[in-house]
Amino acid sequence: GDSVTQMEGPVTLSEEAFLTINCTYTATGYPSLFWYVQYPGEGLQLLLKATKADDKGSNKGFEATYRKETTSFHLEKGSVQVSDSAVYFCALSDSGSGYSTLTFGKGTMLLVSP
Amino acid sequence: DVKVTQSSRYLVKRTGEKVFLECVQDMDHENMFWYRQDPGLGLRLIYFSYDVKMKEKGDIPEGYSVSREKKERFSLILESASTNQTSMYLCASSLLGSGSNQPQHFGDGTRLSIL
Numbered sequence: 001g002d003s004v005t006q007m008e009g010p011v012t013l014s015e016e017a018f019l020t021i022n023c024t025y026t027a028t029g030y031p032s033l034f035w036y037v038q039y040p041g042e043g044l045q046l047l048l049k050a051t052k053a054d055d056k057g058s059n060k061g062f063e064a065t066y067r068k069e070t071t072s073f074h075l076e077k078g079s080v081q082v083s084d085s086a087v088y089f090c091a092l093s094d095s096g097s098g099y100s101t102l103t104f105g106k107g108t109m110l111l112v113s114p
Numbered sequence: 115d116v117k118v119t120q121s122s123r124y125l126v127k128r129t130g131e132k133v134f135l136e137c138v139q140d141m142d143h144e145n146m147f148w149y150r151q152d153p154g155l156g157l158r159l160i161y162f163s164y165d166v167k168m169k170e171k172g173d174i175p176e177g178y179s180v181s182r183e184k185k186e187r188f189s190l191i192l193e194s195a196s197t198n199q200t201s202m203y204l205c206a207s208s209l210l211g212s213g214s215n216q217p218q219h220f221g222d223g224t225r226l227s228i229l
Binding site: 042 | 118145147154155156157159162172204206208210215216217218219220221222223
């Protein structure tokens, strides 16, 4: 079945540092890939998405490129802020099942200190 | 903006009680989903629905049921609550769309404690 593997956290960075959160996936079809963010006490929010190979999703300074050859969708940001502290989830949606359900990774907590 | 509203942020119930968690979305989405979120396990899909009165089991449906009588409302039911159902429950909705590229929109979650 489909699966998503994320690097374990927490990831601890100082403000303005470069961020990478690794995500790899296994899927039988041609999935769409997503990054969601969960701020403390809130639900998940869509951060960015990519729907086909070599697509780059970007939002709020974050970006991720859909790499089919390495089955990866790593999240990057050039300069993190304290307000980026949250849990980040990588997810895939594979229509091969007939329904657009999401398979999530276990999440990576990011802690940014001033 | 899409609004997904879960009826309670915090809920405390007792073992053996029948528990209802309610979710309402205001964007006429066809799909609705219930997940539970546990530390170290991420999000796991309990049930989903792609139309009124339709439901499909997710990865962990045991001990749960759902109801979708109206398009905008999707209820999760714990028939006889047990302590291992203490968790954060998240509702989501999405357009049916074509392919797999429709994002899901989430509510703020209900933190349920079973004593």
